[in-house]
Amino acid sequence: MSKYTEDDLREELKTKEYEYGFYTDIESETFPIGLNEDIVRAISKKKEEPEWMTEWRLEAFKVWKEMTEPEWANVHYEKPDFQSIAYYSAPVAIDPNKTLDDVDPDLLAMYKKLGISVDEQKKMNNIAMDIVVDSVSVATTFKKTLAEKGIIFMSISEAIKEHPELVKKYLGTVVPQKDNFYAALNSAVFSDGSFCYIPKGVRCPMELSTYFRINQAGTGQFERTLVIADEGSYVSYLEGCTAPSRDENQLHAAVVELIALDDAEIKYSTVQNWFPGTAEGKGGVYNFVTKRGLCETNAKISWTQVETGSAVTWKYPSCVLKGDNSVGEFYSIAVTNNYQQADTGTKMIHLGKNTKSTIISKGISAGKSQNSYRGLVQISSRAENARNFSQCDSLLMGNECGAHTFPYIEAKNKSAQIEHEATTSKIGEDQIFYCNQRGIDTEKAIALIVNGFSKEVLNKLPMEFAVEAQKLLEISLEGSVG
């Protein structure tokens, strides 16, 4: 009889190779490594930015120089040498008038390999995509359909030129330049990202989607996303990411700002599978991301994330519930395997009256990984009748991994109702045998159990994304059974 023990399972998980580990040769133009005022100016110049934007970046750079990297997160890694990173890398010869058909066939082949051919996405999924490869937006689709509704969806560099009044008004209002070390760095050197504006009362008729990918060796990716939902509008936004496998660590420090004005709603979904490093813990992406949304009166922001990648993740999509009756939601699945470390969670800042927040966090740890949930629920003194419900569930595979929960609650108003639930479970041999007995092999059994565990969050994702996310969960947790 073939024995399949927990040790085998662990062994197998370790040997799982990164599925998207390939590298496409696209000619890239990369700036010299290192960071100083000249580089910041050069980035701004390269992008033909107006003076105010250059100044804004320089201001951020000035604060950043004085800041130190945060150390409070439950992650341990060798700090990146910020002077050995190239801060700009663009596929050469970008023509703004280019359509999808003109896109580098190598690039398109790369997407195909990822199973996300842009063409297919375009045709089948009713998704408008803005693709950021190594920091520059290559193609934006569906622009016309969107334009008819007055929706602006373009790269942030274009927006800086075409809609400076909007960018100027909102950029840095939710995540200020000096917010934290990585946000300051991003503000100084961000290369590209997406910009989206939904006019008053408009329901965006399709999911908007951005695909991020780190392609060039030795570069950092610093994208900047700004989504503004004007009064009474609605938008669902998807963000996906992958990075080819590389032995050196790659830095990713993005900033996402969401602004939901009165009665508006923003759904922001992320599926992240940056390269997690090898089974021995070599290489992988450092993912230090600042994501925050601001809700005005009656507004709602939902963050949904499926995090399977990166060697080190540091990420807390948050909601500032400024307006009365506003709602913040955070649904998260974080998977760690091998030597991955994730410290992720959310902050719900209740400022307005009758504000409500929900947090559902599902952490899955395997291998020698460490998975931490860190959440802050803050109720200000004037937030009458604020309510929060938090649920943090951890699923462990094997005995060498760790799951940690750090819930912080600061309530300054007595009327607040705060509930917190937490569970930790292990995939049991009995569960696996039960599945095996019904003809389901161990690999599939784990996928089934993990999907069941994550269901409440998977259900929050748009259909097309949910399927991809399920596949990702399987990929990141399974190897091929002997």
Place this chain on the structure above:
Amino acid sequence: MLEIKDLHASVEGKGILRGINLEVKAGEVHAIMGPNGSGKSTLASVIAGKEEYEVEKGQILLNDEDIEELAAEERAHKGVFLSFQYPVEIPGVSVTNFIKTAINETRKSKGLDDMPAKDMLKMIREKAELLEIDRKFLSRSLNEGFSGGEKKRNEIFQMAMLEPKLAILDETDSGLDIDALRIVANGVNKLKSKDNAVIVITHYQRLLDHIVPDFVHVLYNGRIVKSGTKELAHELEEKGYDWIKEEVGA
């Protein structure tokens, strides 16, 4: 169908089965009875291929093939089904999704494509009806918060869906009230044919009134110490196991 020869098995170094011999032919129903702790569930698990049980000696042949080297799922693909005494919970996985996965994985092992959704739905409807299972039940998480009776009925529902060659029912009657017992037994009888076989593990005569065995075996201390026909079950019901223990001891 199934031939067990001088089977010895242990768990964590502790010998539990100490020389089991059993032959089950297609079309037959065998009952295995015996006091608690005598090794009935262990025998079922060893046949199904649970890894923590070590086979130390002997053979298990399924249709003349030694299945010792086969993993549990491979045995399942060959038509072995075990209705568990204690079915486990799998939170977030619906009964429907689970059975769909089980069927399609079994088909895949035979080189077949997934069962078309339409056929699957039809089959689910039929079998649910046979076992008087409510449609709502099928969307609940597998065994999570199920009553004892619901768990057992769900096991037999899965058996009906998977149409096994050899079904082992481990104390399927415990936790069932009289009506449920009748429904479940009725379901099992409908699925019985001359091409498959059933092993019923039970303490009580009452299930055997509905699923009538061709042979009854008494398992005690890891051995089959007595075999007979259905009359043996009646005798056990009346007299308990003490006389058997005495006989064996003598």
